[in-house]
Amino acid sequence: MKKIVAGLFVALDGVVEAPDQWHFPYYNDEMGAAVGTTLAGADTMLFGRKTYDSFAGAWPQREAAGGEDADFAKTLGDLRKVVVSSRQLDFAWRNSEQLAGDLVEAVTALKQSPGSGHIGMSGSVSVVRQLLAAGLLDELHLLVHPIAVRKGMRLFDEGEPSIPLALLTSQTFSTGVLNLVYAPSGPAAPVGYEDAKRHLARARQGSAH
Known part of the structure; x- marks a missing residue:
C-alpha cells in the first residue's frame, strides 16, 4: 500500500496560511533539500483545489520558460496529480484528474493503486x-519557522478530537527553522500529576549527585 507524505510550511504559532508572505526569508539550500524529500520517490501528488490552482498557475509556465527550476517543474508535470474538490473541474496541466466520490473511500483506493512510489x-x-483524522496520512513533514505570524488559518483547528503523533526525525537549519517529521501514533499513556511528581523527584535526586 502506498504511503501518503504531506509537507507544510508552518509558523511557530501554528499558522499555515499564505506562507508566501512570511516564508521566503528562511528559504535556503537546507530547506530546498527537505522540500525535495516530500517529492522524492513520489509517483502521485494529492492536492486540495486551492493548492492545485496555485501550482497549476505557476509551474507549467516555469517548465516552458526553461529556467533554473524547469527540471523541477517538469518533474511536477510528469507526476500523476489528483485533486480534491466538491465541484467539477477542468484541467489544462497534464496528468491531472479529479478525485471522485467520498474522500476517505477514494483516498483509501488511491493508496492501493499500483506503483512503488508514495x-x-x-x-x-x-x-x-x-x-489525519481518518488515519490515512502516514508522514507529516513540518518546516516550523521561527516567526509568530499572529493571523491566518492554523494547522489544527479547535473543537476536534486530539491526534497523537510520534516524532520520527528532527533537524535544525542554520536559519532556525525546525524540520520535524511525524507519524500517527497510539494514544499517550494515562499519566497524571502524581506520575509527574515522581519523575521530578528522581530528577532532583540525580542532580544532587
Whole structure:
C-alpha cells in the first residue's frame, strides 16, 4: 500500500496560511533539500483545489520558460496529480484528474493503486486535516519557522478530537527553522500529576549527585 507524505510550511504559532508572505526569508539550500524529500520517490501528488490552482498557475509556465527550476517543474508535470474538490473541474496541466466520490473511500483506493512510489502532498491543509483524522496520512513533514505570524488559518483547528503523533526525525537549519517529521501514533499513556511528581523527584535526586 502506498504511503501518503504531506509537507507544510508552518509558523511557530501554528499558522499555515499564505506562507508566501512570511516564508521566503528562511528559504535556503537546507530547506530546498527537505522540500525535495516530500517529492522524492513520489509517483502521485494529492492536492486540495486551492493548492492545485496555485501550482497549476505557476509551474507549467516555469517548465516552458526553461529556467533554473524547469527540471523541477517538469518533474511536477510528469507526476500523476489528483485533486480534491466538491465541484467539477477542468484541467489544462497534464496528468491531472479529479478525485471522485467520498474522500476517505477514494483516498483509501488511491493508496492501493499500483506503483512503488508514495503519494506526496504540499499544502492542502483541509485535506491533510481530514486524512489525519481518518488515519490515512502516514508522514507529516513540518518546516516550523521561527516567526509568530499572529493571523491566518492554523494547522489544527479547535473543537476536534486530539491526534497523537510520534516524532520520527528532527533537524535544525542554520536559519532556525525546525524540520520535524511525524507519524500517527497510539494514544499517550494515562499519566497524571502524581506520575509527574515522581519523575521530578528522581530528577532532583540525580542532580544532587
